[in-house]
Amino acid sequence: MALSHYWVQTDDPQKGGITLSNYFDEATKKYAGRDFKNDLWYHSWFNNARTAYGLYYWGKTLNHDDWKDKAIQSLKLVLEAPNDEGWFPTIYVTEENRWISSGQGGDKDLYHMPDNAWTAYWIMRFNDELKKIDGADQFLQNFSSALLQSQNADGSFPARINVVTHKIDTILQSSATSAMATWFLEEMMVRYKIQKPFLEKYKKSIQRSLDFISKNVLPFQRFEDFELYFSCSPKPMHYFDSSTFLYAQNTMSIQWCAEAYLNAYRLFKDKRYLQQGEYCLNILSLYQQVWNPPFINMYAFGGFGVQNTDAEWSDARQAQFAETYLHYFLVTHSKEYLERGVYACRASFALMVLPENKDVSPANYQGTEMNGETWSGNMAENYGHGGFNERSNQSGFHWGTGSALTTAAIFQDRMGDIYIDNTLAIGVNGNVVKKINRNANSIDIATENLKKGKMKVVKDRVIEKSRITIDGIKY
Secondary structure, three states, rough: OOHHHHHEEEEEEEEEEEEOEEHHHHHEEEOOEEEOOOOOEEEEOOOOOHHHHHHHHHHOOOHHHHHHHHHHHHHHHHHHHOOOOEOOOOOEHHHOEEEEEOOOOOOOOOOOOOOHHHHHHHHHHHHHHHOEEEEEHHHHHHHHHHHHOOOOOOOOOOEEEEEEOEEEEOOOOOOOOOHHHHHHHHHHHHOEEEEEEHHHHHHHHHHHHHHHHHHHHHOOOOOOOOOOOHHOOOOOOEEEEEEOOOEEOOHHHHHHHHHHHHHHHHHHHHHHHHHHHHHHHHHHHHHHHHOOOOOOOOOOOOOOOOOOOOOOOOOOOHHHHHHHHHEEEEEEOOOOHHHHHHHHHOOOOOOEEOOHOOOOOOOOOOOOHHHHOOOOEEOOOOOOOOOOOOOOOOOOOHHHHHHHHHHHHHHHHHEEEEEEOOEHHHHHHHHOOOOOOOOEEEEEEEEEEEEOOOEEEEEHHHOOOOEEEEEEEEE
């Protein structure tokens, strides 16, 4: 659907991307783009680099070479964008063959650090986990250096950088937004991308940034980022609610903090970091819908809210949060984290426009006549955004279907259709474990299974030698 309706080929046949669907073109009477006709975004929400990861994986899995080619085109486009001492623009205006530094969260005169860091993170993962891309390693090194040079005296990383002067903008200068930069820099170290002479410099920078979060964010639950102030719930900066005695907080910066602490634990083996990360994850968990509320017309179990000053249910961000829970499960082996991750991944598909969702989301499965929302495969970004029991509109393929498919690729690759260890067996893709019998050297499992034929089973190394039978089939 996306490649048929939203793919945009640039003047260079080797570069392109998937556009959004909110810009109305008077000439054609069609929706395509967001701020400009057919613009291509690499943003904290709408990110062609993240979608490219899923597009390439499913292209390889399902033998669609054209999908793989288009994924690489999306990465080449941003890798060859004008590079400004490591910083780079994140919106390509196709019709005018020009780049804009940033959109929502920044503007044309500012680089928005979370957009740069999120894009670079997915370039890194694509390059390491799927296919090497020319220029990617140098691109990542340049951006890492730019981040280090921007670090504030208090240890935080700024949210916005002036395009001309490279001076730090005061908006969200020292905030939880900083954790996105910390996460990225840690990932560079975890993946051995920092040369030995610079390791100590990176370690100190990361530790300083973690100290900032520990002292200034966690004690006050002050999880601030651009979405709190520059999206659909505008308010005065650093808003504090005297009724709940809470600052405005957004779930994306909570996730960034959780990931930053988890990587810090991997790097420095300090249990304090893991404890602080789980504290962040516990707060994030308060936003997950671990029930199915009867007052909205959809099956909402597993989805996520957005912030404590807005009204969305089952928002598109749940797809990326699912992997954060998976990351924590792989370190702690907490069954709760795996369950939360699996059901967040499943919830990411609940608002997709397709017949299978008639019973899942009856008010949504047909979409609306607006901007192609009836096309099978489109998805609303959330439900009940306006505070009423009604469908929200789509904001684009990346913030919905594309992100869901990327997370599904990661779960399919790492956890298979069913995951089994010495304490649990959980259905991941298309199945639910109904019964399990364990003996000394065997595990027999019965499932309710939507898939035909053999499943992909992932076994923890502890039970690798056990005989496993699922629905009468030996594995």
